[in-house]
Amino acid sequence: HCCHKTAVIPLADGAFLDAFQNVSAQYPYINSKDMFVDNLAMELALDPTRFDVLLLQNLYGDIISDLTAGLVGGLGVVPGANIGDRIAVFEAVHGTAPDIEGKGIANPLAVLNSALLLLEYVGERKIAKRIERAIFDVLEEGKYKTGDLGGKANTKEFTDAIIDKL
Numbered sequence: 157h158c159c160h161k162t163a164v165i166p167l168a169d170g171a172f173l174d175a176f177q178n179v180s181a182q183y184p185y186i187n188s189k190d191m192f193v194d195n196l197a198m199e200l201a202l203d204p205t206r207f208d209v210l211l212l213q214n215l216y217g218d219i220i221s222d223l224t225a226g227l228v229g230g231l232g233v234v235p236g237a238n239i240g241d242r243i244a245v246f247e248a249v250h251g252t253a254p255d256i257e258g259k260g261i262a263n264p265l266a267v268l269n270s271a272l273l274l275l276e277y278v279g280e281r282k283i284a285k286r287i288e289r290a291i292f293d294v295l296e297e298g299k300y301k302t303g304d305l306g307g308k309a310n311t312k313e314f315t316d317a318i319i320d321k322l
Contacts, residue, residue: 158189176188193216221234221249230263235270263314264314
């Protein structure tokens with residue numbers, strides 16, 4: 157799905173939509189369609205499983221990534237991957253969170269999940285799956301969760317629990 161809002165930024169959104177339509181026409185075997193970003197937000201809230209890939213400009217991508225993060229547990233768990241032709245960058249989508257810096261309460265999952273994407277990207281799927289299983293085991297056990305996940309563990313306790321599972 158390509159998302160836009162031509163009444164807000166008509167030239168940029170129009171150019172983005174034109175580029176999407178031109179490229180998607182070259183791949184007729186891929187089901188593609190466009191929709192307004194406000195409609196996307198509602199549809200995601202109702203049933204996010206309807207979507208496999210979303211193509212958004214930076215402004216809308218930032219907003220929609222926050223919405224979808226809320227659907228899966230919050231910004232503390234969501235990884236980010238920016239993959240180009242020659243360079244790839246993997247990072248947490250939430251940024252630096254300076255309000256909790258140094259307090260030992262940050263959820264490390266966004267960074268860990270970004271590292272899993274990096275490992276998969278470089279072909280280390282076996283290692284990524286092992287770490288992912290340890291993360292899932294800790295979350296399923298429920299004993300060590302950070303505050304944003306409804307627990308009382310600090311960053312170190314949560315991380316140490318994952319390391320112990322490994």
